[in-house]
Amino acid sequence: MKKFAILLVVAAMLAILAACGQGQAPQQPAQPTPAPAPAQPAAPADPATPAPVEEEPTVEPVHLRWAVWDIAMVAYYEPLIARYAEIAPHVTIELVDLGAADFDTILLSQLIGGASYDIIKIRDVPSYASYVNNNLVMPLDGLIGATDINLANYMGIPEQFRVNGELFAVPFRSDFWVLFYNKDLFDAAGVAYPTNEMTLDAWAQLVRDVTHGTGTDRVWGNHFHTWASTTTLFGILDGQHTIADGTYDFLIPIYEMVLALEDGDYVPRRTDLQAGSIHHSGTWQNSQIAMVNMGTWFISTAREAYLDLGIRWGMAAYPVPGSAHHGNTMGQVTQLAIPRTANHPEEAMQFMAFVAGPEGAEIMASVGQFPAFMTDTALDTILASPGFPQDETTRGAMMPRNIFLEMPMHEQASEINAIRNEAHQEIMDRTMTIEAGIEMMNQRIGRELLGQ
Numbered sequence: 001m002k003k004f005a006i007l008l009v010v011a012a013m014l015a016i017l018a019a020c021g022q023g024q025a026p027q028q029p030a031q032p033t034p035a036p037a038p039a040q041p042a043a044p045a046d047p048a049t050p051a052p053v054e055e056e057p058t059v060e061p062v063h064l065r066w067a068v069w070d071i072a073m074v075a076y077y078e079p080l081i082a083r084y085a086e087i088a089p090h091v092t093i094e095l096v097d098l099g100a101a102d103f104d105t106i107l108l109s110q111l112i113g114g115a116s117y118d119i120i121k122i123r124d125v126p127s128y129a130s131y132v133n134n135n136l137v138m139p140l141d142g143l144i145g146a147t148d149i150n151l152a153n154y155m156g157i158p159e160q161f162r163v164n165g166e167l168f169a170v171p172f173r174s175d176f177w178v179l180f181y182n183k184d185l186f187d188a189a190g191v192a193y194p195t196n197e198m199t200l201d202a203w204a205q206l207v208r209d210v211t212h213g214t215g216t217d218r219v220w221g222n223h224f225h226t227w228a229s230t231t232t233l234f235g236i237l238d239g240q241h242t243i244a245d246g247t248y249d250f251l252i253p254i255y256e257m258v259l260a261l262e263d264g265d266y267v268p269r270r271t272d273l274q275a276g277s278i279h280h281s282g283t284w285q286n287s288q289i290a291m292v293n294m295g296t297w298f299i300s301t302a303r304e305a306y307l308d309l310g311i312r313w314g315m316a317a318y319p320v321p322g323s324a325h326h327g328n329t330m331g332q333v334t335q336l337a338i339p340r341t342a343n344h345p346e347e348a349m350q351f352m353a354f355v356a357g358p359e360g361a362e363i364m365a366s367v368g369q370f371p372a373f374m375t376d377t378a379l380d381t382i383l384a385s386p387g388f389p390q391d392e393t394t395r396g397a398m399m400p401r402n403i404f405l406e407m408p409m410h411e412q413a414s415e416i417n418a419i420r421n422e423a424h425q426e427i428m429d430r431t432m433t434i435e436a437g438i439e440m441m442n443q444r445i446g447r448e449l450l451g452q
Contacts, residue, residue: 059090062347064118066093067107069100073281075300075367083363084354091347104130111136111339118348122169122335125407126417128161132168133411137337138345139166146346147353153373157333160409169335171372172356173364175295176331177233178397179203179319180302183312185219185290186210194291194316196396197326200234203319204257210290211266221266223280223289224258226273228424229406230293231258236404238324243420244410246446248438253321255427255434270428287311293318295332299368303387314389315397327401333372412449419444 071077081093096117098106104127107120112134120137122128131137144151149170151158157171181194191210198206207221224230235250236242261267268289272278281301283289292298305311318329336352338345354360358378361371365378368385382388383395407413419441427437446452 062091062344064091064093064344064348064351065096065116066119066121067096067098067110067117068121069098069103069123071095071097073301075304076364076369079363079367080355080360083359084351087354088350091351093351108134108136111341114341116341116343117339118342118344119352120337120339122337124332125161125405125409126413128169128335128337128413129163129409129411130414131337132163133414136339137168138340138342139168140170140338140349141167143338143345143349144170144353147349149353149356155372157372160405161333161335163409169337170352170356171333171335172352172360173297173334174331174370174372174374175297175334176329176370176400176403177293177295177318178329179291179293179316180284180298181291181314181316182284182287182289183314185287188212189219189290193314193393196317196393198316198319200254200257200319200321204261207261207291208264208266218265218288220268220283220289222261222291222293223273223283224261224267224270225280225292225294226270228421231255231428232420232424233330233406234319234321236330236406237318237320237328239328239402239404240323242404242408243406244408244413244416244450246442246450246452248441248445251441252434252438255437259428259430259434285309285311296370299370299382299388303368303385306387312389314391315394317397317400325401327399329400329403330406331403332406415449416445419449 068074068077077095081095084091084093098110103121103123107117108127108130111117111120111131120131122131144167151167154171155174157174158167161167161169179194179198183193186193189210189212191206194203194206209221211219211221213219231254232243232251234254241250258267262269268278268283280289280292280294281298284292284301285305299315302311302313306313317327320326320328336355338348338352342348356371356373358373358375361373361375361378362381364371365381366385368382368388370382371378382398383390388394407417410416423432423437423441426432426440427434432440
């Protein structure tokens, strides 16, 4: 047994030696991993080497053409354009004045002929219908969606102008009719100022009472501008009639009143105003008229006449027929549209969004204009603007009870308006009797155009 054990030891030693001969080393204990060397601080930047500058993207200049009327007489064009130049300095806006008298006729003809405007002003329903019916303006809902315009801010006005569900213009001014009066001329005549609760008959008497002077010193009681709206629209203030009715006997007493005032030399004759191209702003600034029934767009002219000439003025609510509520008046909306020939419709829509938005509203208010989007700030601005009368009658006149559209949205509004204007001229020029002129309207609008 002892000999056998010695042999086992010897065999084991020989096995170990054999393994060493084949390169197998016995395991060594694990060594610890050395810690990483501490990071060296970065070398300071060379102060003489400028930091790289990122180039701003190039903005292409844009030139917008805006078709308007009466640049010299409208106070809001300049401040709107000046402010927008600060917001979008790459955009320049060119005003193209087509005049007020034939603006729609000229613009319609130009657009049909392919003239390129980016923005146009639309003054009333008939002209809006005409541009839409002739396929001359773009539908705007898609373009509006890319702006921050909220149509709910416009007191339901846009919905009244949809055609087949599409909107073709954005309102930026909303005007209604009031009575402007010259306080100095009333004082000179010893007559009490107008009130906010005058019937049409009471107002006609006031026109007679305040008229005074002779010859070149004549002061007329009122100035009926040459537009048909300055006379015919008294007839819609009871809410029972519109200019699209098709029957117009309700206008007979209105024309009787106006012609009687002309015959009595209490107001200038329309024929003289037309022949001499005499504008109501001129007779107002020359203190030749004690009153003028006009829309709130006239506020800027009255303010300037006070600031420049010292003419003290006020406003009263529009006179109404005996069948109408005091505080009823009529109004219209001035809108902006984009012709289909526009070169820059997206940029035009951005500018329109500014004009029709809150900042544009406050700029409009700062020059005495009534924005379609009447913010609290805009209203406060109007009331506090220099040259604005502070009497309670004026404040009350700014808060009408009801505003009726001068012309309701009608697919034949343009034709209706054209016939009305023709009849109005015939009656006022006395080439037709009142009854004959009204019958012409009944026949050509009611029976022939509307098929009643």
